[in-house]
Amino acid sequence: MENTKTDLNVLIKRRYEELEELKNKGFEPYAYSFDTNSYSEDIKNNFSEYENNTVRISGRIMAIRRMGKASFAHIMDFTGRIQIYLKKDEIGEEYAAFKLMDIGDIIGVEGFVFKTRTGEITVHANKLSLLAKSIRPLPIPKEVEDDKGEKTIYDQFADKELRYRQRYVDLIVNPDVKKVFILRSRIVTTIRNFLDERGLLEVETPILQPLYGGAAAKPFITHHNTLDVDLYLRIADELYLKRLIVGGFDGVYEISKDFRNEGMDRSHNPEFTMLELYAAYKDYNWMMNFVEEIFENICTKVFGKTEFTFEGKTIDFKRPWKRINYVDSIKDKTGVDVINSSEEELKKLLKNIRLDTSAISGKAKLIDEIFSQTVEPDLVQPTFVVDYPLILSPLAKKHRSKEEIVERFEGYVAGKELCNAFSELNDPIDQRQRFEEQVKQKSAGDEEAHPVDEDFIRAMEYGMPPMAGLGIGIDRLIMLFTSQSSIRDVIFFPQMKPEQIA
RNA sequence: GGGCGCGUAGCUCAGUGGUAGAGCAUCUGCCUUUUAAGCAGAGGGUCGGUGGUUCGAGACCACCCGCGCUCACCA
Numbered sequence: 001m002e003n004t005k006t007d008l009n010v011l012i013k014r015r016y017e018e019l020e021e022l023k024n025k026g027f028e029p030y031a032y033s034f035d036t037n038s039y040s041e042d043i044k045n046n047f048s049e050y051e052n053n054t055v056r057i058s059g060r061i062m063a064i065r066r067m068g069k070a071s072f073a074h075i076m077d078f079t080g081r082i083q084i085y086l087k088k089d090e091i092g093e094e095y096a097a098f099k100l101m102d103i104g105d106i107i108g109v110e111g112f113v114f115k116t117r118t119g120e121i122t123v124h125a126n127k128l129s130l131l132a133k134s135i136r137p138l139p140i141p142k143e144v145e146d147d148k149g150e151k152t153i154y155d156q157f158a159d160k161e162l163r164y165r166q167r168y169v170d171l172i173v174n175p176d177v178k179k180v181f182i183l184r185s186r187i188v189t190t191i192r193n194f195l196d197e198r199g200l201l202e203v204e205t206p207i208l209q210p211l212y213g214g215a216a217a218k219p220f221i222t223h224h225n226t227l228d229v230d231l232y233l234r235i236a237d238e239l240y241l242k243r244l245i246v247g248g249f250d251g252v253y254e255i256s257k258d259f260r261n262e263g264m265d266r267s268h269n270p271e272f273t274m275l276e277l278y279a280a281y282k283d284y285n286w287m288m289n290f291v292e293e294i295f296e297n298i299c300t301k302v303f304g305k306t307e308f309t310f311e312g313k314t315i316d317f318k319r320p321w322k323r324i325n326y327v328d329s330i331k332d333k334t335g336v337d338v339i340n341s342s343e344e345e346l347k348k349l350l351k352n353i354r355l356d357t358s359a360i361s362g363k364a365k366l367i368d369e370i371f372s373q374t375v376e377p378d379l380v381q382p383t384f385v386v387d388y389p390l391i392l393s394p395l396a397k398k399h400r401s402k403e404e405i406v407e408r409f410e411g412y413v414a415g416k417e418l419c420n421a422f423s424e425l426n427d428p429i430d431q432r433q434r435f436e437e438q439v440k441q442k443s444a445g446d447e448e449a450h451p452v453d454e455d456f457i458r459a460m461e462y463g464m465p466p467m468a469g470l471g472i473g474i475d476r477l478i479m480l481f482t483s484q485s486s487i488r489d490v491i492f493f494p495q496m497k498p499e500q501i502a
Numbered sequence: 503g504g505g506c507g508c509g510u511a512g513c514u515c516a517g518u519g520g521u522a523g524a525g526c527a528u529c530u531g532c533c534u535u536u537u538a539a540g541c542a543g544a545g546g547g548u549c550g551g552u553g554g555u556u557c558g559a560g561a562c563c564a565c566c567c568g569c570g571c572u573c574a575c576c577a
Contacts, residue, residue: 068533074537
């Protein structure tokens with residue numbers, strides 16, 4: 001570690017020297033602004049309009065080919081890369097300065113657009129400005145494009161740890177990474193626009209909460225000094241959004257971070273983005289159609305198609321999605337009716353499916369695990385799993401015609417849960433009983449069971465309209481649409497163990 | 503937490519017991535339409551750490567550190 005640092009310092013030291021030389025030549029290495037008027041992709045895509053016209057472009061130097069008294073370089077702006085051409089005869093002093101510039105430096109170029117002998121669209125520089133000197137070398141890959149336009153990348157910056165820790169470097173040298181995050185932004189904007197058009201109101205509710213609830217999860221705990229109370233980082237938005245429905249909003253949604261103090265793997269990050277939405281006077285049947293519409297809207301507005309490939313499987317979001325019954329689907333796979341089975345019977349069944357069942361106790365957890373093991377993996381095409389056992393769903397309304405069942409559905413795609421929704425419980429007496437059941441489970445050792453939220457019950461006691469509620473894990477949705485199999489590849493700065501920087 | 507794997511130059515990697523290597527990047531010189539530009543030369547490493555085996559360890563063994571994948575946990 002010590003030696004690599006020394007070695008890197010040699011490269012950095014050299015760049016400090018160049019920086020001083022540039023200053024001595026009268027080039028301020030850190031500029032205040034540059035009046036950019038063109039993007040590289042526009043110039044390349046509309047060459048006939050740009051040819052021989054003067055443009056002002058800016059960006060980072062990504063490659064340099066010096067040939068004595070003339071040089072080529074590629075600079076990268078937000079849209080892509082373009083070649084620039086510099087001649088000593090024409091820019092004199094600035095050419096001498098260019099010799100002190102490196103890959104990674106950010107420059108501004110004014111020049112006219114032309115095509116080189118070999119056919120590359122290039123900006124022939126008349127003026128060169130240094131905008132920011134880079135003093136740390138980039139792990140720059142080499143990119144070769146063959147006749148067919150196929151790109152081969154040599155020495156790609158691939159170390160996952162470094163890519164996540166120094167995402168800024170990852171974004172500079174791996175252009176596909178930038179594409180994923182641009183898509184992420186577009187998808188979220190599209191969802192927002194769709195919900196706004198449908199008359200839902202975007203709202204913000206507390207992240208710091210005196211009680212947590214709305215999901216089965218372990219919270220992060222923090223402390224407020226002035227109030228001298230412990231607070232929880234929210235695990236879900238649900239209980240506050242429902243209070244707003246009590247308050248008279250007919251439709252609200254929130255897109256924001258939730259926090260769960262649990263394991264991390266390729267589909268779990270401790271902080272993640274959730275969409276939650278609540279629509280008064282609607283039920284879960286309405287919501288199923290609405291979810292289909294949300295996805296259809298993303299498909300058409302952002303991608304112009306409904307078919308996607310994820311982990312080698314083709315997935316089609318065309319409406320309507322397949323709908324299966326939760327209890328029946330398990331019965332189909334195992335022959336067992338989980339509702340009318342005892343805890344002992346369920347445990348036995350689960351033992352036949354997987355080896356270790358010791359960590360799982362309680363009927364609810366057993367049923368959920370049996371479902372995960374038997375049904376879930378086969379739900380590749382978008383599928384709604386409908387009507388869940390009551391014991392799994394402390395906030396959902398009892399089914400209007402089925403015993404021990406609630407009106408709830410989850411949307412599955414590619415074997416993964418994408419959304420969760422129900423006809424929301426609005427009976428305060430029932431709600432209190434459900435909370436008390438949760439407390440029992442908690443004292444029985446279930447760390448994820450809810451505490452009782454008295455204020456939430458009080459709100460419900462004033463009268464809560466019937467409503468449908470929905471939660472969508474945005475990160476996982478982005479993974480599907482951008483074909484990324486790790487959540488870390490759709491979050492700019494995924495959680496990492498703290499780095500020791502000497 | 504379990505299993506598997508990885509850690510060698512700034513980057514990507516080769517090196518399975520006998521003088522630490524390659525390409526790119528860096529530096530010097532030449533080169534005024536190049537394309538992983540080219541040509542000639544140069545610098546850069548206590549091979550993640552500690553201990554051990556051995557005449558000799560980057561390599562083998564043990565432990566530690568860091569990371570990745572995977573299983574478990576986790577809507």
